[in-house]
Amino acid sequence: MTIDPRIQSSFDRQSMMATLGATLLETEDGHAVITAPILPGSRQQQGFAHAALTFAIGDSAAGYAALTLIPATQEVVTAEIKINLLAPAKGDRLIARGRVIKPGRRLIVVTSDVYAETDGTERHVACLTGTMIPVNL
């Protein structure tokens, strides 16, 4: 598993990732993987992971998947993203796997799947599809 230093550096500048305890696990061409524990402070009213945690790592994994494919003089911002929540996000930690569906100079269409892991078993809890736009640094 390799991590592009440019992406690690961007990830480290997102203070929200530290607040949520998220870690960048892997980046490769058109893919990125992020994980986060379900911290005591990241929960919804039933004690499961809050949708904002699922969204945070799902959106970021999709965005970093896009970032692997663009020049070092650019970064990406999310134009829009939709999340379908499939099951309660209960477990030890969440894992988001993002990938690029369609690269482009103006728009990059991305998707991400988020899983909740309990004792090593993964359950699919959300899928996201969105549009990233490259912007000059």
Next chain:
Amino acid sequence: MTIDPRIQSSFDRQSMMATLGATLLETEDGHAVITAPILPGSRQQQGFAHAALTFAIGDSAAGYAALTLIPATQEVVTAEIKINLLAPAKGDRLIARGRVIKPGRRLIVVTSDVYAETDGTERHVACLTGTMIPVNL
């Protein structure tokens, strides 16, 4: 401005809201308003509010707007929600105003607009549209 105690109680059980410093400002029939400061720990790589903060209060305002319309024996969960990000979320705090577009016994269609406030001036930074489903407590 009034707040339904049932909704305040649900809000207080969401530890993510406390982590993000969010406050429930108002609830009325089919509407809910939530605000959050842009804390040092809630930022993306450029120092603006992270999309996950915008999402967190936008989704919650929409969900609580739905909750105002259903029996006390039920709560709501987000089935899906899409966010369009309109402008960088920079400023002193974010304000999310959620409302019900179409109530229903099985599905409640909701929308939410999120604004960034700087020195009392609001800028529209995101709109969300989603589907909430009532579930028995």
Next chain:
Amino acid sequence: MTIDPRIQSSFDRQSMMATLGATLLETEDGHAVITAPILPGSRQQQGFAHAALTFAIGDSAAGYAALTLIPATQEVVTAEIKINLLAPAKGDRLIARGRVIKPGRRLIVVTSDVYAETDGTERHVACLTGTMIPVNL
């Protein structure tokens, strides 16, 4: 009610609009209105308007709303759009009202509401939110 000749010309070149019997009713800055009868050939399995008809005029009204705001050297294409279906589309005809939420040089965020009219009474049957991108002619 006025109609921009540029938009009427674009509308007339969309053969799908003629197939569906759609008519451009009105365009003004950031707004466009399209109507279509529920033809015998535009139905789903229960005899109501097919979601593709609702989508067709909802998407086009949103796109033409965007077109009112860009230079004559450009047209727009839909990058993405989401439709929430609120009620069965039964009645005499559908009416779609599109408007721009946020104009931009690279992206134009739009929304559209579709109504089914029966004996002069309108029922809200769908809402759409999407992203249009300007492209040079």
Next chain:
Amino acid sequence: MTIDPRIQSSFDRQSMMATLGATLLETEDGHAVITAPILPGSRQQQGFAHAALTFAIGDSAAGYAALTLIPATQEVVTAEIKINLLAPAKGDRLIARGRVIKPGRRLIVVTSDVYAETDGTERHVACLTGTMIPVNL
């Protein structure tokens, strides 16, 4: 390639499918495939397939994928669906492949990919993700 007679019967009752020249190609557990030529009457202003055609078969393939998994006493309706348009839909015909991401008693989350075929070569032109709800006949 097999086709469930129940799904063929539902498909045949959708007059929009005949208007667009669409054909049901295949159904199996959690999957459905629909194709349609790009008829002279199904075009947008540049002569490519209209987004409403892409939507029509993408949404229907997703819906019929869901229908393969529910009791014969029910059908499905689309609650919401989002389409990302990836490339101009030019070619001889479109092919939509729908599949179920997550079945459920109340909600069925589905996805669909649409391809434009030219001389036997397929190009990915759209992806859709949506929510179907089972309703009693």
